Amino acid sequence: MKVINLSEPYDHQLIEPGPVILALGFFDGVHRGHQRVIRAAKKVAQEKNAKLAVMTFDRFPKIAYQGLDPLKIRYLTTTKRKLALFEQLGADLAYVVEFNEKLVPMLPQEFVDKYIIALHAIGAVAGFDFTYGKPEIANMKTLPDYAQGRFEVFEVPELTEDAVKVGTTQIKHLLDQGKISETNLLLGxxxxxxxxxxxxxxxxxxxxxxxxxxxxxxxxxxxxxxxxxxxxxxxxxxxxxxxxxxxxxxxxxxxxxxxxxxxxxxxxxxxxxxxxxxxxxxxxxxxxxxxxxxxxxxxxxxxxxxxxxxxxxxxxxxxxx
The missing domain is CATH 2.40.30.30 (Riboflavin kinase-like)
Known part of the structure; x- marks a missing residue:
């Protein structure tokens, strides 16, 4: 798997040529819900004879959007660990985007153009709750509008376990209670x-x-x-x-x-x-x-x-x- 680091404004010569199916998300934990997204993207990539690319960020986006202290954030997986899991899931490429101050004011259309279209995506796959800006205007329901017919959009529904959402927040709560068996169940x-x-x-x-x-x-x-x-x-x-x-x-x-x-x-x-x-x-x-x-x-x-x-x-x- 080839890893490409992007920092806005990035050098377009870094982008790998050829069509890709792009799996989008922060993917902290690469838990079963995330695995579902990446495996869905892998299936589409195989059907369309394209490479599977996974895009993630180098830090929790809410640090920038909500002004959180980055030193107080704790991750289920470091970037190095995430990349290893992406590779195990069959990714051909991984784009690690630096979530710097230049990304925060970026409008949804600009993000889509720079970080989906410019990455040669012919399909974008993400979980139902993926956002790429203000949630009310930059979500999976509005993504087809920004795509303007240039790529397909595949939304992966929520995954639950015993009526509990399989999500990073839920897993962190379990860890805080020492519930390792339950944590491992949701991680997979x-x-x-x-x-x-x-x-x-x-x-x-x-x-x-x-x-x-x-x-x-x-x-x-x-x-x-x-x-x-x-x-x-x-x-x-x-x-x-x-x-x-x-x-x-x-x-x-x-x-x-x-x-x-x-x-x-x-x-x-x-x-x-x-x-x-x-x-x-x-x-x-x-x-x-x-x-x-x-x-x-x-x-x-x-x-x-x-x-x-x-x-x-x-x-x-x-x-x-």
């Missing part, structure tokens, strides 16, 4: 975070539960504070383990939120390597223990429960069809 794959293994304070090693400290991107959404059963890929190998998302309250107040993982039956130096963490089950909340021994006793119970739970799950190397 295990929730995943990635980061380098860095040095911590070695408290776990002293307690008999050595941990790896995984440094997570500052804008990566994390599950609620608590302990989880996880599988971790380091290099080509997968390991079972239990992860703690916490402030380490037992060892003092005002600690930074950390992701510490005890890998089962692993006794090797992993510092500097990259850990790919897939989250499978919530075990318990994070809380302050009366002392180190109480913490050790609980961790033994956590390990036993994690080992049993993880026997029933397998890591997801790629999106399933």
């Amino acid at each position: 794959y295990p929730f995943e975070t990635t980061g380098p293994i860095v040095h911590g304070q070695a408290r776990g090693r002293k307690l008999g539960f050595p941990t790896i400290n995984v440094e997570t991107d500052a804008q990566q959404k994390l599950p609620a504070l608590g302990v989880y059963a996880v599988k971790v890929q380091i290099g080509t190998a997968w390991f079972d383990g239990m992860a703690s998302v916490s402030h380490n309250e037992t060892f003092g107040p005002q600690q930074e939120v950390t992701v510490e993982i005890n890998l089962f039956d692993v006794h090797q130096d992993l510092y500097g390597q990259v850990a790919r963490v897939q989250w499978f089950e919530y075990l318990r909340p994070s809380f302050k223990f009366t002392g180190a021994q109480a913490l050790v006793d609980q961790m033994k119970k956590d390990e036993s429960q994690s080992r049993e739970l993880l026997l029933a799950v397998t890591p997801c190397e790629s999106l399933r069809k």
Whole structure:
């Protein structure tokens, strides 16, 4: 998959020649609803002998429209992770558009001309709630008017699970409650975070539960504070383990939120390597223990429960069809 970064005003020579079917959206999480859009676009592309292009933005558009603090936004998927999922879904091209101040005042017709027509789209596919400006005038119902017969418009309806919309907001709410199983159901794959293994304070090693400290991107959404059963890929190998998302309250107040993982039956130096963490089950909340021994006793119970739970799950190397 070829990745092309566009920043308004962009260089038109960057645009790939030839007709494309363009899937449009921010696609944070690339959840089952998003997958439905991209797979629908892939089907149309195959029927029309065109390439599948997916267009996304480098940041949440509402940052610009609503004046949100970009440092407070947390994403289900980083741009790098989104691109990997696009490729797994069969995209030939990915356009990553910088959502800068020059896009905000752009009228719907100008957006359509520059970011659909100029990308050589013969078809545009998006979810029912996709907008490209003020929602009341720049939505999927008005898109055919702006298309002016130059491309086809394909609207993908809402996807629900047990009467609940499969959407990014809903998934973030589930993560905030530590509901990993429900999160994974709506995503269509295990929730995943990635980061380098860095040095911590070695408290776990002293307690008999050595941990790896995984440094997570500052804008990566994390599950609620608590302990989880996880599988971790380091290099080509997968390991079972239990992860703690916490402030380490037992060892003092005002600690930074950390992701510490005890890998089962692993006794090797992993510092500097990259850990790919897939989250499978919530075990318990994070809380302050009366002392180190109480913490050790609980961790033994956590390990036993994690080992049993993880026997029933397998890591997801790629999106399933």
